[in-house]
Amino acid sequence: MFKYFFSIRKLGFAVVLVLTLMTFFLTARSEATEKEPIKVGVLHSLSGTMSISEVAVKDATLMAIDEINQKGGLLGRKIVPIVEDGASDWPTFAEKAKKLILKDKVAVVFGCWTSASRKAVLPVFEKYDHLLFYPVQYEGLEASKNIIYTGAAPNQQIMPAVSWLLKQGYKRFFLLGSDYVFPRTANLIIKKQLKVEGGVVVGEEYTPLGHTDYSTVISKIKAAKPDVIFNTLNGDSNVAFFKQLKAAGITADDIPVMSVSIAEHELIGIGAENAEGHYAAWNYFMSMKTPENEVFVRNYKARYGQDRVTDDPIEAGYFGVYLWAEAVKKAGTTDVKKVREALRGIKYKAPEGWVKIDPTNNHTWKIVQIGKIRKDGQFDIVWSSGKPIRPEPFPPLVSNKKVIAPGKIVNR
């Protein structure tokens, strides 16, 4: 009797237990499918020397994510950004990228600025077959299937700028750059291009990153008597260079400077009156008159302060999120491989106009423009390609390689 009673009680207990567990799991599961947010990684330098530039790009990326969330999110789910600090230190970038992929299990990562940081995270994204949106113009000669390049390739910034200068009658070029991979590769391309299109290089100088005394370089420029200076300096050096060029009595009327790393954001530090009348080549300028840009600038200022400015990498950081979101909608999932497939040829109307991911090389079709620096730190657009230009990460002038499919690079 006692035995019988005990087993009944045991059975009842087991049944209740199983039922409770089942309801618990079922509700948890249905909750998960309804509400589980999409995690995305944002990886920029928030401290160290590069934070000057990267904080603003991070801000634009977060703004795009919030805008999407306000419109109801993506696939009915909220996007939650996980922000990591790369600290201007390349191994840290690689470490944080690994953490975002493996620990946080993010669906995509937006980030990096310098080519050095991109090269550091590249093996991580390839090893785990993941996805990075890279928002800055760069020297080309790379096309990973795991990276979407939303900044300009060389043929979308440097090469059109050289052609334009030659067309204006500037034949004698002085090449000035910081001493690292981007300026050296850029100048290699420029030198080849000048040989083909009929210009000469009268001087070529590289200064260490962070160099602040340009008096000797300016003496060399005076001695070489160029028509134009092609400037690939990066960071603080630009400020010293422009201030000292002006103090030495060389104005934009004497020798104009064409820059490819100075945008509205950098002009705040340089002081626009020091660089007035000089040129820069970009895909986007804050002074563009498209309706999308007016909304973008207004929202950015409203969110981060009226004294803030937008510029090319900031805009690329912003529309990169939208391109990804479009691909997720098309794929109907956040699965990295499916999103990557869906990204091929995806289009979005960005502040700079239509942008499109090239289906073979993962770079972005972009409009090219040249601006003349105004006293107020904005640009007067003096030339525009009018329509988006196809990206060519391996310019035929310097490379015998070409991309035939994402990640597939062959000899020409």
Add this chain to the structure above:
Amino acid sequence: MDITIVLSQIFNGLSLSSILLLIALGLSITFGIMGVINFAHGEFLMIGAYTAYVLQKLSIANSGGSLFLLSLPAAFVVAALIGLLLERSLIRFLYGRPYESILATWGLSLILQQLARNIFGANNVEVASPGWLQGGLTVMEGLQLPYNRLFIMAVAVLCVSGMYFYLYRTRSGRRIRAVMQNRQMSACMGIKTNRVDAMTFAIGCGLAGIAGAAVSLLGSIGPSTGQNYIIDAFMVVVLGGVGRLSGTIAGAIMIGTMSPLFEFVTTSSMGKVIVFALVIIFLQWRPSGFFTLKTRTVD
């Protein structure tokens, strides 16, 4: 070669010497005389530069005029006060412990940089040269000496002669030298060595502040501005001979005139390499620099 280029290179050499002298002067006090290896020295320079920036903001808000001249003494006071505070709270516990002070002041430098980033933002900012410092003195066709560089030379000469006068001709300056040469003896003579330490460190930091306000005329100001100058400052002091003002002057002139020369005949990166290599070779030959302080103490 064009005569104007030769002349402007000579001017560049003198100009760079004056800049190096100005940034190394404060360090020659704290590192050279006191023996504190202060890696945060560059950050005091940055503090001085930001003082000039803040004053400029205030003056634009108030009158539209520029208070740039006032920013030099203001930078001295602000940097000296922060230096005093840090000496009392941190540095004084590190006297005679070079390894710890390297690490601690390195950390301090990172903290100060991040503080500046939080207060002023990560963006570099600009101190506009006042109207009377813009442009330059045209000596002949194609040779223009920028006023802001001439101004920095004047400031450097003024600071060095001021320091000479202070250290060798005033009572409190003599007290500093006495304490640094023989601490126990000075204490026995009734000098409050604690107070002298604090004041000396504050003066060194203040001088860095002046240098910061002055170099803001040349480039931009950012949280990491000090990092651009710290290595040069140490090199000048070490080359000149630790402990002597005259050594710092000699070091600054040597490096200042050599760099533009080598930079002109080679490239900027190569010029720097050659200068560093020569300094290393020179220090092999004379490990204690140009001028050495002959003392009886063995420490």
